[in-house]
Amino acid sequence: xxxxxxxxxxxxxxxxxxxxxxxxxxxxxxxxxxxxxxxxxxxxxxxxxxxxxxxxxxxxxxxxxxxxxxxxxxxxxxxxxxxxxxxxxxxxxxxxxxxxxxxxxxxxxxxxxxxxxxxxxxxxxxxxxxxxxxxxxxxxxxxxxxxxxxxxxxxxxxxxxxxxxxxxxxxxxxxxxxxxxxxxxxxxxxxxxxxxxxxxxxxxxxxxxxxxxxxxxxxxxxxxxxxxxxxxxxxxxxxxxxxxxxxxxxxxxxxxxxxxxxxxxxxxxxxxxxxxxxxxxxxxxxxxxxxxxxxxxxxxxxxxxxxxxxxxxxxxxxxxxxxxxxxxxxxxxxxxxx
Amino acid sequence: xxxxxxxxxxxxxxxxxxxxxxxxxxxxxxxxxxxxxxxxxxxxxxxxxxxxxxxxxxxxxxxxxxxxxxxxxxxxxxxxxxxxxxxxxxxxxxxxxxxxxxxxxxxxxxxxxxxxxxxxxxxxxxxxxxxxxxxxxxxxxxxxxxxxxxxxxxxxxxxxxxxxxxxxxxxxxxxxxxxxxxxxxxxxxxxxxxxxxxxxxxxxxxxxxxxxxxxxxxxxxxxxxxxxxxxxxxxxxxxxxxxxxxxxxxxxxxxxxxxxxxxxxxxxxxxxxxxxxxxxxxxxxxxxxxxxxxxxxxxxxxxxxxxxxxxxxxxxxxxxxxxxx
Amino acid sequence: xxxxxxxxxxxxxxxxxxxxxxxxxxxxxxxxxxxxxxxxxxxxxxxxxxxxxxxxxxxxxxxxxxxxxxxxxxxxxxxxxxxxxxxxxxxxxxxxxxxxxxxxxxxxxxxxxxxxxxxxxxxxxxxxxxxxxxxxxxxxxxxxxxxxxxxxxxxxxxxxxxxxxxxxxxxxxxxxxxxxxxxxxxxxxxxxxxxxxxxxxxxxxxxxxxxxxxxxxxxxxxxxxxxxxxxxxxxxxxxxxxxxxxxxxxxxxxxxxxxxxxxxxxxx
Numbered sequence: 001x002x003x004x005x006x007x008x009x010x011x012x013x014x015x016x017x018x019x020x021x022x023x024x025x026x027x028x029x030x031x032x033x034x035x036x037x038x039x040x041x042x043x044x045x046x047x048x049x050x051x052x053x054x055x056x057x058x059x060x061x062x063x064x065x066x067x068x069x070x071x072x073x074x075x076x077x078x079x080x081x082x083x084x085x086x087x088x089x090x091x092x093x094x095x096x097x098x099x100x101x102x103x104x105x106x107x108x109x110x111x112x113x114x115x116x117x118x119x120x121x122x123x124x125x126x127x128x129x130x131x132x133x134x135x136x137x138x139x140x141x142x143x144x145x146x147x148x149x150x151x152x153x154x155x156x157x158x159x160x161x162x163x164x165x166x167x168x169x170x171x172x173x174x175x176x177x178x179x180x181x182x183x184x185x186x187x188x189x190x191x192x193x194x195x196x197x198x199x200x201x202x203x204x205x206x207x208x209x210x211x212x213x214x215x216x217x218x219x220x221x222x223x224x225x226x227x228x229x230x231x232x233x234x235x236x237x238x239x240x241x242x243x244x245x246x247x248x249x250x251x252x253x254x255x256x257x258x259x260x261x262x263x264x265x266x267x268x269x270x271x272x273x274x275x276x277x278x279x280x281x282x283x284x285x286x287x288x289x290x291x292x293x294x295x296x297x298x299x300x301x302x303x304x305x306x307x308x309x310x311x312x313x314x315x316x317x318x319x320x321x322x323x324x325x326x327x328x329x330x331x332x333x334x335x336x337x338x
Numbered sequence: 339x340x341x342x343x344x345x346x347x348x349x350x351x352x353x354x355x356x357x358x359x360x361x362x363x364x365x366x367x368x369x370x371x372x373x374x375x376x377x378x379x380x381x382x383x384x385x386x387x388x389x390x391x392x393x394x395x396x397x398x399x400x401x402x403x404x405x406x407x408x409x410x411x412x413x414x415x416x417x418x419x420x421x422x423x424x425x426x427x428x429x430x431x432x433x434x435x436x437x438x439x440x441x442x443x444x445x446x447x448x449x450x451x452x453x454x455x456x457x458x459x460x461x462x463x464x465x466x467x468x469x470x471x472x473x474x475x476x477x478x479x480x481x482x483x484x485x486x487x488x489x490x491x492x493x494x495x496x497x498x499x500x501x502x503x504x505x506x507x508x509x510x511x512x513x514x515x516x517x518x519x520x521x522x523x524x525x526x527x528x529x530x531x532x533x534x535x536x537x538x539x540x541x542x543x544x545x546x547x548x549x550x551x552x553x554x555x556x557x558x559x560x561x562x563x564x565x566x567x568x569x570x571x572x573x574x575x576x577x578x579x580x581x582x583x584x585x586x587x588x589x590x591x592x593x594x595x596x597x598x599x600x601x602x603x604x605x606x607x608x609x610x611x612x613x614x615x616x617x618x619x620x621x622x623x624x625x626x627x628x629x630x631x632x633x634x635x636x637x638x639x640x641x642x643x644x645x646x647x648x649x650x651x652x653x654x655x656x657x658x659x660x661x662x663x
Numbered sequence: 664x665x666x667x668x669x670x671x672x673x674x675x676x677x678x679x680x681x682x683x684x685x686x687x688x689x690x691x692x693x694x695x696x697x698x699x700x701x702x703x704x705x706x707x708x709x710x711x712x713x714x715x716x717x718x719x720x721x722x723x724x725x726x727x728x729x730x731x732x733x734x735x736x737x738x739x740x741x742x743x744x745x746x747x748x749x750x751x752x753x754x755x756x757x758x759x760x761x762x763x764x765x766x767x768x769x770x771x772x773x774x775x776x777x778x779x780x781x782x783x784x785x786x787x788x789x790x791x792x793x794x795x796x797x798x799x800x801x802x803x804x805x806x807x808x809x810x811x812x813x814x815x816x817x818x819x820x821x822x823x824x825x826x827x828x829x830x831x832x833x834x835x836x837x838x839x840x841x842x843x844x845x846x847x848x849x850x851x852x853x854x855x856x857x858x859x860x861x862x863x864x865x866x867x868x869x870x871x872x873x874x875x876x877x878x879x880x881x882x883x884x885x886x887x888x889x890x891x892x893x894x895x896x897x898x899x900x901x902x903x904x905x906x907x908x909x910x911x912x913x914x915x916x917x918x919x920x921x922x923x924x925x926x927x928x929x930x931x
Contacts (some may be wrong), residue, residue: 032559033481036449036456036502038545040556051930069510072666081752083666108834114902114916118666129349165783227514228554239903241898242513244533255668257713258534259555260510262903265515267906268931270896274868286931290908297911326849 002188003178006164007049011268013167014049014175021128024065025094027051034315041094052094054160055136059313060144061234062095062245066106066123067259073119074236074255076243081255083313086119091155092174094158097192097306098135098141101148102234103129108299109237129196130169131157133191138308142321143193144304145200150192157190200306200321202292203328211289214283214329215323222316223280229263235295235303238262262286288323342407348615349474351435352410353401357406362388363402363413364438369445369463370398376420383416397442410472425464427471436472441618445481446489449500452503455483455498456547457564462591471596475605478573478619479598485525485546485567492582497569497597499523501545502539503561510557512536517549517558524548531563535555547587565645566594571621571654580621580656588645596640604635622655667901670709670752678728681813684734685778687721690751692728698756700728701765701922702785706755706902707900708732715914717897720840721781722788723812731781755898760918761864763789769862772797773882774846774875776805776867778785780813782892782919783866787817791824791877798860800826801853805846807833827854846871850878856880858883865918866892869931876923889923 005013018025022045030039041053044061072084110120131154134143143149151157155171168188169175230236239261245253260267263283268276277283295303311318344354352361365380380400385391389404396402405413414434420425421428421435422597429436442480443466446452448459466479481498482489491497529541529549536549536558545565549558563590572582585591601620608631609616624632629652642648677689682699692700700723708730709715722729764788770833771790774785790800802821802917809832822828829849847866855861863884865875872891879889895907895914907914909929912921 021843029556030560032556034551034553034556035453036500036560036564037441037458042556067559069512070508080672081669083669110903113913115667115904116665117901119668178796208928208930221879226552227512227518227555231512231554237903238901240513240904240906241715242534244707257904261514262905268896270894276895289910294911296906 001064001175001178002166002168002186004161004164004166004186004188005182005183008240009181009183010158010165010167011049012181013177013183015176016180019172020144020177021090021092022087023047023092023094025052026056027053035163041173046195054132055308057096057141057309057310057312061102061307062093062099063102063106064239064259065091066103066110066127067237067239069254070258071119072254073241075252076255077252081202084119084254086122087126090128091123092128092130092155094130094132095242096132096307097151097190098146098148098305099152100131100142100151100304101146102307104297104301105235105299105303105305106237113298123293125285128155128174129153130155130174131190132155133159133166134193135191137158137196139195140198140308140311140321141193142196142198142200142306142308144196144306145198146302148305149194149196151190154190157188159188164263168325179195196306198308199319200324201328202302202324203331205331206293206327207331208289208293209334210327210330211285213324215330215333216285219281219284219318220279222318223263223284224261224316225265225280225283226315228313228315229265229318230261231259232309232313234307234309235291236261237307238267240252245319247294262290265333278311284318284323287322288327292324292327339405345615347407347410349439349473350410350414350433351438352405358512359407360406360409361405362393363410363417363434364395365400365402365417366426366435366442367398367400367424368426368443369460369469371445371446371447371460371463372424376423380422381472383413387413387416393480395442395572398444398509399442408603410446413448417588425467429472433435437474439474440470440477441479442608443479443481444489444491444494446483448481448483452483454547455464456488456502457483457485457566457591459489459500462498464592465591466595466598469599470602470662473602474616475602475609476619477598480647481576482541483504485544492569492572494572494573494582496594497572497582498594501565501568501570501589502547502550503545503563503565504543504547504549505559505561506536506538507559510555512555512557514554516552516554520548520552526601537661563643564589564591565643567591568594568597571613573621575619577622579658580654583652583654584649585652586642586646588647589644590643593640593642593646595627597636600636600638600640603630607635664814667690668899670707670715670754670756672750673753674750674843679852680732680766681815682829685731685811685813685848687729687731689727690753691726691858693726694923695725700756701760702789703782704756705757705897706730706753706757706758707821707897707902707918708751708753710751713895717827717900719778719782720760720776721784723785729784731784733778739864743794750895755900757897757915758774759917761786761920766790766862767796768798769860770890772855772863772864772879773800773802774804774850774859774867774879775802776846776871776875777811778813779866779868779871779892779894781806784814784817786864787821791821791826794825799854801855802826802828802830802847803849804828804830805833808832808841809835809841812825819926827847830916844875847874847878849877851882853882855882858888860886861885862888862890864890864892868894886924887922891921891923891926892919893921893926895917 041056074081125334156169158167166188238260239257291304387409391403393401414445443463445459445463478494480491480494518529531540568586569582570585671691679687707715721731898904898906902916
């Protein structure tokens, strides 16, 4: 059911949601940017509607809500282990269409690829999604190319309008607040971008043979292996296990997982020092082909959702989309040899 | 024949040159930052009144060359829009600069442009400009955005180096090690990895902000408060050139401005009355009065933040030419 | 909640020292009924505070599992220092492992490098007990030096059991009487009668696998009949952490045992 409400009324709805849910949304973190006196837009808990940043694409995605950058899995003593506590409340996430499509990728990895991940599931089960309608795209968005520009699989969707908000609320529990206030009903279709200025085409004949092409070589020197592209990406899910013991009590500690990146040193290093993909170009190839080839081979759908964050965050101005564009030439190059 | 009061001419920011009857006009640019239309005005003056040549000065200004003495008044009138645009304090419009003793405040490009700078050097240069100009006493101030010191501020009486106090959020750290690596490569090795997390040695850290710049996740960020390292009494010159030494670290902007402002009363009181042209490097005055007396004057009414540390003892060395004490 | 990351405790029953840096730990295991273990599978073994490491099973009995561990990282350092009367935590088994049925009735060739002998140890044990179930069992095992030779007692027993077991070292001090040289140089000597009925498994470091397979193909082996076990940085064992992915495959889920033809086109 759709509603059209004023800012004040939507604030009332928001407040009633917050009684039961923690709400996460893109917001401005002042002064925490890479450069002095610059801000970062990333996900954080919001307690007021006004905290939500509707005007930007967040520099980092929503994914840390489901896969925290650092997450304690187990507490241990010498003799046994205890599971870390899960969330006690549900969570509402405000996110855009590309990110809602990214949830499907995360679900595939954590719920389907191998056994179910209980730490993921315990958060996922209590999650509700509020789609933030996009009435325009941002620099470098290519959601239309990746087929992620329209979402229907939301609990609620919000369009920002000059006089207030339009909300399509599918979830009965979230809708209750609108019913309670007797909000005016309206026909609401979430805003969606139907055309991007950037179009990205993954070649239809793409195979892993492109790995042998020379298109990757330039990144050996250009890429600094910082991993920002993967940290910002809503579909990158790699992590590493870490144990630590508490300094005050060397017999107790915790086992945690922290996000990892195939772009960062140490990712493939095995005990004994053997390491695959030392060169940045090899890492770029591994990442890019996962996004537009390997993941799809396994799951049946593309991994990349076209949010454009990797391009926007790269300090060396390396463009993932430009690299995808080069794949066609790469395929020509390798098929010529065979 | 020409009759020219050279003292007044110099005070008015013109140079007595080797070419008889020919002067040059010196235009200060506080913080080295200006709108491009000033360049057009400089060009116009140079072509209308001078030889058409301009020298870019060491202290971020223009020296408009080849101006005949008789054109000085006209040049001062023509300089007026530049003086106003650059926000220079002035007692009387159309008469050019009031003084040339205190030198242009220099600054690196700062955080409006540079990714490493920890503060807006241009804005602070303008603030100090407002506080200390015009003044006949010979004082040199330079600002630089970070401890890389591209502004070479240790060659000045007061060097201002931007610092930040790195803030660490362990929940955002992914143990990538970029901060530790960069601190080691570019800075002072104040970070080390312990139990998969960087640990900052507070004593070693110089607040350069390289960690915050390197961090891919925003686990390291800069402090909301901006801090400064102040260096003291560096100088070039014939007698005893030397680098400025550390004076205060983790100072705040208010204290920086206050300390620099305070130096004038001290210099006024203790300057050598026989000093040529009434100008003497502050450092030579301090050599006479002793550091304690100097500090007593410049620290008057200065309220440093609790974090600030004053270096002790203060000792300068520098180049000692043979036969000079 | 079914927590796949929760390890169980396992007592150290016995420690067998092979070389200075390589021990076999015999660990209690009573979950065989619900969680049967195959050779070539691995467990994530941990001592709290030192983290987890993927270790292949090198021996399987009804109530115990063997793990042969090289002293290479901080975890394995700790394991070596503190084994006496101790316990580990572990979770698993993970990976596909070897299905002994695919070897039955065949001329079997196993080529291993260093610790690569561990994952096939169980296969050898099985056929040592059931020599009638295969046509022949030919093993070439390479080690760095005489000091690095693993499973010395087993080697003697296996050779006595009548299998064609060649073990060789890359380099040896003067006067060493055993074989010296890379495993590849022994491949042409394999006494195979019928390549159609032969099967080969190669386990070891990447370079050793690459050159061994080249050699097998050279002597006429059918590429469809070559298997290998990939060693990657396996971290979660559950297809979640991503470290062991090659192309669309996850070594911990789809391997570590692969047909050569499946993975030959993959580039790390």
